[in-house]
Amino acid sequence: MKILILGANGFIGSHLSEAILNHTDWEIDALDLSQDKLGASVGRKRFHLKLGDMTQEKDWITEHIKQCDVVLPLVAIATPATYVQQPLRVFELDFEANLAIVRQCVTFKKRIIFPSTSEVYGMCTDTAFDEESSHLVTGPIHKERWIYSTSKQLLDRIIYAYGKHDGLSYTLFRPFNWFGPGQDTIFNPKPGGSRVITQFIGNVLRGEDITLVNGGAQQRCFTYIQDGIAALIKIIENKANHAEQQIFNIGNPFENISIRQVAEALVTLMKQYPKYTEKVNQTKLMDMSATEYYGAGYQDVMLRVPSIKRAEEKLGWKPKVDFMTGLKKTLDFYLA
Numbered sequence: 001m002k003i004l005i006l007g008a009n010g011f012i013g014s015h016l017s018e019a020i021l022n023h024t025d026w027e028i029d030a031l032d033l034s035q036d037k038l039g040a041s042v043g044r045k046r047f048h049l050k051l052g053d054m055t056q057e058k059d060w061i062t063e064h065i066k067q068c069d070v071v072l073p074l075v076a077i078a079t080p081a082t083y084v085q086q087p088l089r090v091f092e093l094d095f096e097a098n099l100a101i102v103r104q105c106v107t108f109k110k111r112i113i114f115p116s117t118s119e120v121y122g123m124c125t126d127t128a129f130d131e132e133s134s135h136l137v138t139g140p141i142h143k144e145r146w147i148y149s150t151s152k153q154l155l156d157r158i159i160y161a162y163g164k165h166d167g168l169s170y171t172l173f174r175p176f177n178w179f180g181p182g183q184d185t186i187f188n189p190k191p192g193g194s195r196v197i198t199q200f201i202g203n204v205l206r207g208e209d210i211t212l213v214n215g216g217a218q219q220r221c222f223t224y225i226q227d228g229i230a231a232l233i234k235i236i237e238n239k240a241n242h243a244e245q246q247i248f249n250i251g252n253p254f255e256n257i258s259i260r261q262v263a264e265a266l267v268t269l270m271k272q273y274p275k276y277t278e279k280v281n282q283t284k285l286m287d288m289s290a291t292e293y294y295g296a297g298y299q300d301v302m303l304r305v306p307s308i309k310r311a312e313e314k315l316g317w318k319p320k321v322d323f324m325t326g327l328k329k330t331l332d333f334y335l336a
């Protein structure tokens with residue numbers, strides 16, 4: 001099988017590429033702006049990397065969509081602070097650039113595995129979000145945070161419609177707060193410049209306090225990257241066509257924890273690294289309002305729990321890595 005990965009140097013793309021090369025005989029054509037996260041994948045015989053911008057390399061992309069069996073367009077802005085500060089950049093890249101890829105998959109009859117997001121459920125009040133029955137609930141237009149959620153939602157709807165009316169072969173997967181080594185850079189000093197775990201690690205390393213937005217009572221189901229990748233491999237494999245025209249929540253409902261608990265766990269674990277004990281001992285947890293931290297265009301999700309029934313039944317997948325184990329592995333990576 002030949003797989004085209006756009007955004008192979010991203011958090012998901014880099015882990016996926018490594019897993020494919022280590023555990024399958026599949027071949028990868030890859031595109032990204034840089035290769036710093038790709039480590040040993042670069043130079044492997046079945047990994048063909050082109051350095052370039054997906055919005056510029058249109059001919060290369062068309063050629064390679066024609067040649068591959070499956071397309072994974074993983075290029076996207078995924079940091080909430082950017083949704084609020086640069087909503088049009090999110091629309092242009094996450095929506096417009098990816099719509100062009102979806103359309104080419106329709107034209108050339110290629111299977112597409114598309115990253116939807118837990119964010120499409122928005123402020124849904126279900127105790128566990130179901131792919132086929134939960135409502136997708138967002139806020140008013142001036143709450144710009146929702147441009148990411150609604151861009152992804154519309155792409156989900158477009159892909160679904162192409163599937164129904166033009167026979168597009170697709171799978172939509174919805175990551176729920178995947179985390180792990182190589183997620184974001186810990187050197188971004190901007191508040192909200194990276195997602196919460198890397199943000200907090202960076203805070204401690206820079207000698208800053210950890211900011212708990214609105215007190216940190218909001219909860220997330222943190223999913224270790226290795227579990228997410230295991231699900232993706234099963235989706236690509238598509239045994240007995242079980243992933244065909246399906247939507248899957250890929251998250252860890254057993255690790256539903258508050259942001260305050262994340263900060264506390266991080267502080268506890270970081271104390272075990274002698275080089276950082278002093279810095280951690282100086283770190284305080286500070287509350288700040290969401291408006292002060294992100295701006296007026298932000299709105300939060302208080303509870304976000306996936307139902308993973310569908311992934312369990314159709315893919316035979318279940319998360320295996322608990323939060324503390326995943327966090328320890330993440331710290332080993334960033335602090336080594």
Ligand code: UGA
Pocket residue numbers: 078079080117118119148175176177178192194195196197199200211212213214216218220259300301
């Ligand atoms: C994320 C991002 O939108 C995407 O990466 C992704 O599609 C999706 O959710 C997902 O991974 O499931 P969110 O969970 O809100 O959204 O992103 P984080 O930036 O990791 O924030 C998590 C929580 O921590 C938020 O409630 C935020 O307010 C809080 N936070 C963040 C703090 O309390 N302090 C900080 O310094 C940063």
